[in-house]
Amino acid sequence: MERFRRIIYCDNFWALVFLLPNLLGFLLFILIPILASFGLSFTQWDLLGDISWVGLGNYTELLSDKIFIQVFWNTLYYSVGTVPLGIAIALLLAIALNQKIRGVKFYRGAYFLPVVSSTVAVAVVWQWIYNPEFGLLNYVLSLLGIDGPSWLTSTVWAMPAIIITSIWKGLGYNMLLFLAGLQGIPKTYYEAAEIDGANWFNKFWKITLPLLSPTTFFVVIMSVISSFQVFDIIYVMTEGGPGRSTSVLVHYLYQNAFQYFRMGYASAIAYILFFLVFILTLIQLKRQKNWVIYY
Amino acid sequence: MKKNTKLITISYLVLGLGALTMIMPFIWMVSTSFKALSEVFVFPPTLFGEKLLWQNYLRVFERFPFGLFFLNSLKISLVVILGQLFTSSMAGFAFSRLKFPWRDSLFALYLGTLIVPYHVTLIPTFILMRTFGWIDTHYSLIVPSMVSAFGTFLMRQFFLTIPQDLVEAAKIDGCTPFGVYYRIFMPLSKPAIATLGVFIFMGSWNDFIRPLIFINSIPKMTVPLGLAFMQGMYSTDWAVLMAGTVISVLPVLIAFFLAQEYFVQGVTLSGMKG
Numbered sequence A: 001m002e003r004f005r006r007i008i009y010c011d012n013f014w015a016l017v018f019l020l021p022n023l024l025g026f027l028l029f030i031l032i033p034i035l036a037s038f039g040l041s042f043t044q045w046d047l048l049g050d051i052s053w054v055g056l057g058n059y060t061e062l063l064s065d066k067i068f069i070q071v072f073w074n075t076l077y078y079s080v081g082t083v084p085l086g087i088a089i090a091l092l093l094a095i096a097l098n099q100k101i102r103g104v105k106f107y108r109g110a111y112f113l114p115v116v117s118s119t120v121a122v123a124v125v126w127q128w129i130y131n132p133e134f135g136l137l138n139y140v141l142s143l144l145g146i147d148g149p150s151w152l153t154s155t156v157w158a159m160p161a162i163i164i165t166s167i168w169k170g171l172g173y174n175m176l177l178f179l180a181g182l183q184g185i186p187k188t189y190y191e192a193a194e195i196d197g198a199n200w201f202n203k204f205w206k207i208t209l210p211l212l213s214p215t216t217f218f219v220v221i222m223s224v225i226s227s228f229q230v231f232d233i234i235y236v237m238t239e240g241g242p243g244r245s246t247s248v249l250v251h252y253l254y255q256n257a258f259q260y261f262r263m264g265y266a267s268a269i270a271y272i273l274f275f276l277v278f279i280l281t282l283i284q285l286k287r288q289k290n291w292v293i294y295y
Numbered sequence B: 001m002k003k004n005t006k007l008i009t010i011s012y013l014v015l016g017l018g019a020l021t022m023i024m025p026f027i028w029m030v031s032t033s034f035k036a037l038s039e040v041f042v043f044p045p046t047l048f049g050e051k052l053l054w055q056n057y058l059r060v061f062e063r064f065p066f067g068l069f070f071l072n073s074l075k076i077s078l079v080v081i082l083g084q085l086f087t088s089s090m091a092g093f094a095f096s097r098l099k100f101p102w103r104d105s106l107f108a109l110y111l112g113t114l115i116v117p118y119h120v121t122l123i124p125t126f127i128l129m130r131t132f133g134w135i136d137t138h139y140s141l142i143v144p145s146m147v148s149a150f151g152t153f154l155m156r157q158f159f160l161t162i163p164q165d166l167v168e169a170a171k172i173d174g175c176t177p178f179g180v181y182y183r184i185f186m187p188l189s190k191p192a193i194a195t196l197g198v199f200i201f202m203g204s205w206n207d208f209i210r211p212l213i214f215i216n217s218i219p220k221m222t223v224p225l226g227l228a229f230m231q232g233m234y235s236t237d238w239a240v241l242m243a244g245t246v247i248s249v250l251p252v253l254i255a256f257f258l259a260q261e262y263f264v265q266g267v268t269l270s271g272m273k274g
Helices: A002-008 A011-040 A057-064 A066-097 A104-116 A119-129 A136-143 A158-183 A187-195 A200-228 A232-237 A249-258 A263-291 B005-033 B055-063 B066-097 B103-113 B118-132 B139-145 B149-160 B164-172 B177-188 B190-206 B209-214 B223-233 B238-258 B260-272
Strands: none
Touching (some): A011 A263, A011 B066, A011 B103, A011 B118, A011 B139, A011 B177, A057 A066, A066 A158, A066 A200, A066 B005, A104 A158, A104 B260, A119 A136, A119 A158, A119 A232, A119 B005, A119 B223, A136 B005, A158 A232, A158 B005, A232 B223, A249 A263, A249 B209, A263 B118, B005 B238, B055 B066, B055 B238, B066 B103, B066 B177, B066 B223, B066 B238, B103 B149, B139 B209, B149 B190, B164 B177, B177 B190, B190 B223, B190 B238, B190 B260, B209 B223, B223 B238, B238 B260
């Protein structure tokens, strides 16, 4: 009995009980796959035949793979297209929402509708909006006297179309992060500035923007990281087309793994993606001190 | 701050225009779903057809087992939510309140995996599911999602805010660590659990790439995969497609209106990820 009691109060025993289900899943579905993926990236395997070791072969092949290079640039294009514009609009909306406004809950709800809807549903609706002849967008453009392009079937306009939809979907989310940041700025700063005769622009430029920089920095890095991983919206709207014009890193990874059955090659793409995300995370962790003004 | 009427007017203008842009695609989706095909293909487009037609919705259910997609998604999401809340809270308790060797190193390892993109684990998980014979079964969507490093991290952080005095008092009363977890920590963590639950639900319900890879047969599909499949089959019948889209987003939107606060919190959680 005494021995039993000691076990009951022994932390090691309980730690094992509490941790075991989680640890099993963590090892089997998170840690081992991460390591296995790294190992696979040095091999060639089609799932059926034998695995063969190719060393850095996949990586060197990627560097000279014209499709990979195009896909990489497409990802950057998507990133540069979505992040700055999406953040600027979200900041503008957050500032507007931070004024003494009625119906804050209504606006927040409206901007959150796309955020909670599934990307697949959003992509299907926007495909219809982008329909060149009967779609909503080209109708609105025609009212302004603009002859709209055939968005998703044009190699020039397909990516901008996807960028517009992505910004639309993510706006409410970024807006909310900015709103939280804005509400964290002490009101006394603005009051002091008003006594000194500062106008709206001065207050925005000298108080809001610098004091919001931790939030802005965080939102920028997070947006870039997630933009590198875009897939769903592109798969549904264009499947990477027309041609390769909207194919991105994860789409090419998906194709290599599950259409061409090149597991090793796809794993190498996954690790290049990981490397890029890792660098961005490091930047966020290390450089935050230098770029960001805290108060 | 002084009230600045000009600024407020501009704010309303910006917000109103923005809100219209946000809502318009949804209105367009609903209006198209009630139109006859002859009314869909007209220029200039009309907001509403001559009368409300329900036949597009009937056709969706005739051609596709949308009800089944729902049940599949619901089942998978529920099991994943419960499972992940269970494993996350248990491990979160161990990491926050129990002392055991290698605890902090192990937790650092959990944190380290948070920065790894989801897609890195996709191929090994697929191989594992194939080895288990779980391809085209719901096990492949449920079991690997039962544990998340992020959920574990979140529960640990929340548990750390609970005063240690409560634990000591319970211990003196003869409570085992499980008793402390079950009778004190879980009831005190209801808001955190609800928020994490919504977050898990959003991830599971809207997940697309995993069902796309793991599921092949129509009766096993989830709502997003079913919708994408339907879009591939009827890429020009916009009225039916929009009806399917309405059906697929409606439950989430209803849940959103009922529990807006939790949704907002749950979704913003993902900002802490990475």
